[in-house]
Amino acid sequence: MTTTSPATQTGVHQLPARPGWPDATGHFGIFGGRFVPEALIAALDELTEAYEAMRVDPAFLTEFDRLQRDYTGRPSPVTEVPRFAEHAGGARILLKREDLNHTGSHKINNVLGQALLTKRIGKSRVIAETGAGQHGVATATAAALMGLSCTVYMGEEDTRRQALNVARMRLLGAEVIPVTTGSRTLKDAINEAFRDWVTNVETTNYVFGTVAGPHPFPAMVRDFQRVIGDEAREQVLEREGRLPDAVLACVGGGSNAIGIFTAFVPDDGVRLVGLEAGGDGVDTGRHAATITGGTPGVLHGARSYLLQDDNGQTTESHSISAGLDYPGVGPEHSYLHDIGRAEYRAVTDAEAMEAFALLCRTEGIIPAIESAHALAGAMALGRELGPDTLLLVNLSGRGDKDVETASQWFGLGDREEVDPGPGLDTDQQPTEGAVSNDEAVAGQDAGETA
Amino acid sequence: MSALAGRIAAAKAEGRAALIAYLPVGHPSVEESITAMVAAVEGGADVVEIGVPYSDPGMDGPVIQQAVDVAVRAGVGMTDVLRAVAAVAGAGAVPVVMSYWNPIERYGVERFAADLAAAGGAGAITPDLIPDEAAGWLTASREHDLDRVFLVAPSSTDARLRSTTAACRGFVYAASTMGVTGTRATVSEAAEKLVSRTRAAAPELAVCVGLGVSDGSQAAEVAAFADGVIVGSAYVRELLEGRGADGVRALSRDLAQGVRT
Ligand SMILES: Cc1ncc(COP(=O)(O)O)c(C=O)c1O
Numbered sequence: 001m002t003t004t005s006p007a008t009q010t011g012v013h014q015l016p017a018r019p020g021w022p023d024a025t026g027h028f029g030i031f032g033g034r035f036v037p038e039a040l041i042a043a044l045d046e047l048t049e050a051y052e053a054m055r056v057d058p059a060f061l062t063e064f065d066r067l068q069r070d071y072t073g074r075p076s077p078v079t080e081v082p083r084f085a086e087h088a089g090g091a092r093i094l095l096k097r098e099d100l101n102h103t104g105s106h107k108i109n110n111v112l113g114q115a116l117l118t119k120r121i122g123k124s125r126v127i128a129e130t131g132a133g134q135h136g137v138a139t140a141t142a143a144a145l146m147g148l149s150c151t152v153y154m155g156e157e158d159t160r161r162q163a164l165n166v167a168r169m170r171l172l173g174a175e176v177i178p179v180t181t182g183s184r185t186l187k188d189a190i191n192e193a194f195r196d197w198v199t200n201v202e203t204t205n206y207v208f209g210t211v212a213g214p215h216p217f218p219a220m221v222r223d224f225q226r227v228i229g230d231e232a233r234e235q236v237l238e239r240e241g242r243l244p245d246a247v248l249a250c251v252g253g254g255s256n257a258i259g260i261f262t263a264f265v266p267d268d269g270v271r272l273v274g275l276e277a278g279g280d281g282v283d284t285g286r287h288a289a290t291i292t293g294g295t296p297g298v299l300h301g302a303r304s305y306l307l308q309d310d311n312g313q314t315t316e317s318h319s320i321s322a323g324l325d326y327p328g329v330g331p332e333h334s335y336l337h338d339i340g341r342a343e344y345r346a347v348t349d350a351e352a353m354e355a356f357a358l359l360c361r362t363e364g365i366i367p368a369i370e371s372a373h374a375l376a377g378a379m380a381l382g383r384e385l386g387p388d389t390l391l392l393v394n395l396s397g398r399g400d401k402d403v404e405t406a407s408q409w410f411g412l413g414d415r416e417e418v419d420p421g422p423g424l425d426t427d428q429q430p431t432e433g434a435v436s437n438d439e440a441v442a443g444q445d446a447g448e449t450a
Numbered sequence: 451m452s453a454l455a456g457r458i459a460a461a462k463a464e465g466r467a468a469l470i471a472y473l474p475v476g477h478p479s480v481e482e483s484i485t486a487m488v489a490a491v492e493g494g495a496d497v498v499e500i501g502v503p504y505s506d507p508g509m510d511g512p513v514i515q516q517a518v519d520v521a522v523r524a525g526v527g528m529t530d531v532l533r534a535v536a537a538v539a540g541a542g543a544v545p546v547v548m549s550y551w552n553p554i555e556r557y558g559v560e561r562f563a564a565d566l567a568a569a570g571g572a573g574a575i576t577p578d579l580i581p582d583e584a585a586g587w588l589t590a591s592r593e594h595d596l597d598r599v600f601l602v603a604p605s606s607t608d609a610r611l612r613s614t615t616a617a618c619r620g621f622v623y624a625a626s627t628m629g630v631t632g633t634r635a636t637v638s639e640a641a642e643k644l645v646s647r648t649r650a651a652a653p654e655l656a657v658c659v660g661l662g663v664s665d666g667s668q669a670a671e672v673a674a675f676a677d678g679v680i681v682g683s684a685y686v687r688e689l690l691e692g693r694g695a696d697g698v699r700a701l702s703r704d705l706a707q708g709v710r711t
Contacts, residue, residue, distance in 0.1 A: 025582065035551055035578050037509045039603035039628055041610065181515060182505065194508045199629040201605070298552040298578075299506065311527035312556030313505040 016230060018223070019265050021335065026215020026302075029338060031331035034214040035298045040194075043201045048216040050121045055223060060116060067112050071145070072102045074109075074227065078235045078392075083362035084375070088382030091389040094244070095365075096232045096260060098396050105368065105397030106228060106256045107138035111207060113224035115142035118205040125149045125204045129193040131158055131186035131252065132323030132370065133165025134397055135209030140174035142207075150174040153192045155185035158322045164401050183316040186252075186326045190300050210253025211330035214301030218330050225259030228394060233263040236392060246271035246381060249394035250373040251291075251344065252323050254330035256396035265341060274333060275377035277319035278346030288317035289346035290329040291337050304331040320349040320405065323370040323397075351376040353409050356399070368397035369405065453572035454597045454620030457496050457544045458656040458677050467673035467709040469494060470658055471702060472548060472682035474501030474514065476521025477689060480530045483521075484537045489695035490685060491543040493702025498538045499575060499680065502531050502549035509550075509577045511632030513683040517690060528557045532569040539570035546597065546620070548575040554587075563590035573597025573620055581617035588617065601625050602648055604640040615652035621678060624648055626661045633683045634662035642675045669708030679709055 021028045034044060054060045068074040076097045085093040098106040118126055126148050130136030136152040143150035152169055156178040159166050169176050182188035190213075197206045208217040211225070229247070236244055247264050249257035251274040264270045279287035287293060294305040299314055307315045307327035319325040336342035356372035358379075359365050367375060371394070378393045399406065407413050461468040471490040475483050487498050503521035507514065531547060538545035547566060554562050554574070566574065573596040579587065581600055591598045597620030602611055605628060615622050626641035627634070641659050648657045658678030663669055665684065672679045681701075688697035 033583050034580065035583060036580070037577055037603070037625070038580055038601045038610070038614065039605055039625055041580060042603075042605035042607065182519070187506065191506050191508050195511075195630050198509070201628060298555055300508075301578075308552070308556060310556070311503075311525070312553035313503075313522055314552075 016226070016263075018219070019262065021332070022215065022219055026219065028218070028331045028335035030296070031304050031334040032215060032218055032302050034301060035303065036214045036301045037198060039198050040201070040214070043197070044214055044216065046121060047117070047205070051117055051216055051220050054117055054120055064113060064116060068109070068227065072108050072112065073100065075231045075235070076100050078232060078239070081359070081363045084359055085382065087358055088379045088391070089385070090387030091378070091382030091385060091391050093378055093382065093391045093393060094236060095393050095395040096228060098228060098256065098394060099365070099367065099371070099398035103134070103138045103141050104400065105134040105138070106225060106259060106394075107135045107209060108141065109227055109259065110209070110221050110224040110255060111135070111138040111142045114205070114207040114220070115146050115148065118148060118207070119146060121205065123203055123205045125151070125200070126207045127151045127153065127193050127196050127204055128207045128209060129186060129189040130154050130209060131189070131325060132321070132368070133158070133162040133169065133401060134323060134368070136174070136176070137165050137168045137172070139207050139209075140169040140172035143174060144172050151196065152176050153179050153189040153196070155179050155183070155189050157184040158186065158189070161405060162322050162401055163404070185317070185322070187300075187314060187328070210255040211258045211332060212253040212300060212302060212304065212328055218302065218332055221255050222258045222262060222332065225255050226262040228256065228259035229261060229263035232260060232392060240390060242390070243267055243270050244390045244392040245385065246273055246389070247392045247394075248273045248275060248374045248377050248381065250275045250324060250370045250396060251329060251333060252277070252326050252370060253328070254333045256394050258330065258332055260392070260394040261336070261342060272336065272342035273377060273381060274342055274344045275347045275373045276344055277317070277321055277324035277373060278348040278351070279318040279320070281348050282346045286318040287346060288319040288325050288327065290327060291333060291344040292346045294327070296334065299328045302331045304334045305329055305337070320352065320409070321369040321373065323368065324373065345377060347373040347376045353406070355379055356406060357410065365395070366399035366403075367395055368399050369402045371396045452597050452620045453544050454497065454546060454599070455656060458621060458658070461496055462677065467676055468496040468658070468678035469669070469702070469706050469709050470497040470499055470678050470680040471495035471685055472499040472501055472680065473685050473698075474503055474518050474521055475531050475534045476503050476524055476526030477517035477686070478520065479524070480526060480533070482689070482694070484534050485695045486689060486698045487534060487538050488541045489699040490702045491538065491541040493699040494706025495543055495702050497544045497546060497678070499546055499548040499682070500531060500534045500538065502528070502547060502553050504550040504553055507550060509630055511630040511683065513633070513686050513690065514631050517686045528553065528562070528565070532565055535566065535569040535571040544572045545570065546572045546575060546599065548577070551576055551579045559586040559590045563594040563596055567594040567596055571596070573599065575599040575623055577601055581614055584617065591619075599623050602644065604628055604644050608647065608651060611648055611651035615648065615655050618655060621656035621658045622648060622652065623680065624657050624659045624676070626659050629661065631661060631683050633664035633687070637662060637668050637671050641672065645676050666704040666708030669705045670711045673709040673711070679705070681705055
């Protein structure tokens with residue numbers, strides 16, 4: 001266990017102590033580690049060493065704090081959403097507003113840290129993989145800010161469904177390379193990024209977008225993202241005088257979830273709930289619910305749960321949400337699952353889109369479809385736990401990038417009179433019937449992007 | 451006794467380097483891939499690296515990716531691989547399995563070792579498994595008297611060259627360039643330097659060089675400083691471009707000539 005207590009510096013923020021994992025070689029119990037070609041070990045060692053020095057360096061901490069405050073706009077607020085919560089069994093719901101960060105999601109938190117690290121190790125080029133495009137946009141942004149050249153790998157399928165983000169990355173000066181191998185989504189973009197890295201490692205740093213991959217990425221990205229939960233825990237305590245009953249977040253690779261969970265891990269009374277992408281339903285086989293529907297194995301440099309067949313081939317994942325459409329998951333989530341500290345549930349496309357529409361119409365907030373999975377999880381958990389339960393939900397991103405997908409799902413644009421979601425009539429009492437609105441379910445075919 | 455070390459030593463006794471041919475099982479079909487492996491042996495390959503298809507071959511370039519993708523989609527698995535192992539052994543070469551780690555872990559490490567030994571396989575090359583993570587494989591391979599081939603790279607520190615070679619049995623795979631598999635116009639200068647650094651770390655262990663060798667003259671260049679020459683993408687290209695087993699046999703002859711000059 002690495003606990004850090006740097007000499008007390010006035011005015012310098014200190015990174016809080018880490019949980020008791022991973023171990024020195026990046027293992028979370030049986031999960032994590034490094035399953036990569038030997039050629040990358042030197043670069044991973046270099047990163048680990050430089051990062052361990054940087055994370056306790058007051059100059060870095062000052063600079064990181066300044067960027068988070070002045071550039072990202074941290075701390076992000078906590079917003080109570082009572083009209084939305086009427087559909088959650090009377091529970092009270094607080095949103096942690098990562099959607100209000102510069103670039104529109106939590107991804108910027110991690111990228112600023114890794115870009116500073118890139119400069120520290122003297123490399124001039126960054127590469128990144130991206131699914132929804134949010135990590136790519138964040139990386140392109142940090143590269144522009146810090147004068148680094150930037151290449152982003154993105155599955156061809158994702159470049160189509162997240163075209164707005166492709167344009168944003170290009171405006172920011174990044175090169176976007178559509179990946180046409182395999183399933184043409186995030187998993188294949190990661191393969192291509194690793195191939196680029198092993199070839200260009202002398203000049204290039206790989207800015208990994210989530211808490212997966214080989215050590216040190218899962219621990220490092222967690223450290224950069226934990227600001228979400230550190231802030232939220234204080235904010236909730238301050239306004240409520242107590243901790244939430246449960247903390248919920250969507251899980252793709254798992255970075256926004258680890259980011260909000262970490263501060264609460266020692267709080268035994270707080271349930272940690274990760275919402276995975278259930279696609280058409282876990283029992284249909286067309287989903288991206290890695291922990292709910294997968295088995296332990298090795299993918300992208302670490303041991304963790306993954307979706308695989310009997311031959312150990314990674315199987316294709318399916319989700320309406322590009323950012324969750326990934327057949328793997330970060331090793332710390334596998335560990336939290338196995339030790340019983342966090343629970344993981346699947347949310348279908350239809351359930352997520354229903355929550356998406358509901359938040360738009362009841363609160364005036366268009367969430368990312370990824371984050372809508374967490375909202376749907378909160379609706380279900382609220383109904384289970386009953387009135388006065390306090391739920392904290394990570395709203396990991398905003399939905400501008402998803403407007404096209406949502407319009408297709410709800411059949412907007414090709415019809416005049418459309419009721420795109422449930423509970424939209426303010427006079428109408430929210431009922432179970434209202435939330436399983438036919439319109440949302442009927443839109444499913446139109447929402448198919450594959 | 452290591453079957454791989456034995457075969458490489460026999461080549462050395464003839465005053466030449468060993469020729470190691472890579473082909474993945476299941477491209478274009480399981481049968482045709484096995485026929486091609488036998489043809490590679492007929493043309494002069496001493497060892498065949500039998501590739502286990504994998505959906506996420508992070509160390510491979512476009513040529514091998516394309517071939518392996520066909521095999522993955524066809525559902526080729528370890529049973530087919532073990533058949534290829536037996537066929538290569540029957541053809542008189544030493545069969546060694548080349549596999550990313552997950553297919554082996556999924557099959558079961560102990561079961562894999564037992565079945566591989568029973569099929570007449572010498573051992574396995576594991577491109578994304580470093581000895582630090584290999585406890586299960588170290589145990590199983592020892593129990594079944596199998597060879598273990600790990601990789602070293604130009605970026606490996608001297609300390610890692612020592613620890614990695616110490617975990618190897620049979621030979622050590624020197625990845626000659628920083629990059630993925632694929633044919634290249636010239637053999638990297640880094641290769642010779644890596645071989646001499648590796649020899650210094652492990653004087654007793656054979657060092658075979660892979661990544662980028664595609665013809666007889668490149669093979670001759672590498673044979674001048676390495677114990678074995680590993681050729682992959684060039685073989686696969688014969689099949690991708692439709693020249694079949696005959697093309698594979700002819701390439702083997704050219705390369706076998708190369709390792710003898
Ligand atoms: C808004 C948003 N939330 C969540 C995710 C999923 O990533 P993670 O699970 O690492 O938070 C993404 C990924 O693109 C995203 O854009």
